[in-house]
Amino acid sequence: MIPILQISILCFALFAGISISSSSEEEETIYKILQDNGLPSGIFPKGVTEFTFDGETGRFSVYLNHSCDAKYETELRYDTNITGTLSSANVTDLSGISAQDLFLWFPVKGIRVDVPSSGLIYFDVGVVRKQYSLSVFETPRDCVAVRRENEVESSVLSLHQVDETLGRNVI
Template sequence: MPLRCSLLLGFVLGMAVIVLAQPPSIYEVLSANGLPMGLIPRGVTDYTLDDYGRFEVHLGQACNAKFEDEIHFDMNVSGVLRYGQMEEVDGIAAQDLFLWFPVKGIRVDVPSSGLVYFDVGVVSKEFSFSSFDTPRECTAIVHPEHILPIRVPDHHDDAPLLLLDS
């Protein structure tokens, strides 16, 4: 009988350790890497992060969030996470006037500067760090076909992809 109790107690304690050892949320990962938690909107269903900083975030649906400008998030957002920056970003676009610019990278120059920079290939868009303090609600795209990809001539071999809001 004491052996059964010991085994049962060991099993219960083992399960408690597994439950308590939950991985951090993507928002905690961003914060630990010097980035504001609100760079990824609410609605994350899961995410992966490997030892090299490659990440993929899965949202329940493609959506737009309003910050200083409108930001579009695909259902899957990926990139490489480094301290103070996201590189090789895929799945995020920033709107300026009526054009959608795919975001290639995001960086916080110096956290005390209060600025976040979105690299959209041709230029950088500057946002207030405080705009991304908390994850925003993200509105589902009712008609995703309103975002039409077009190529814009550039001085580089790989012309940046612009998205035109029709």
């Protein structure tokens, strides 16, 4: 009976040790990975549902529930899937983020922080590099769902159909 009691105590101690060590580990997030690579966590909005990151190549994918817009010094639009390559203070081969300038949307191809003490972050939008204050991107922003043009058209069509059934033609 004593050996059974000793085995039971040993098993309990092992399971308790496993649960304690797993709860003390910090869950890695895309925001933490950005910070570990010298980038501010706010370059991605709140609401990241899932992400993948290959530490060897730096390739990442970030997933959001829906496309959305976030307001910084300018407005940024995030697709549901954002991909790129992460290296020290630099994101290259970026897709899934667009920046608004003069009522036009330009795809952001890269993001870089030259010297953190400069307080500047640069967005490569193809033709030019847009410069922003690094402090603006310190924390992730709320992101408002984007309503696509085809959604607007379909809602107008359904309004038109409702009006036809009522015998009116508003549109």
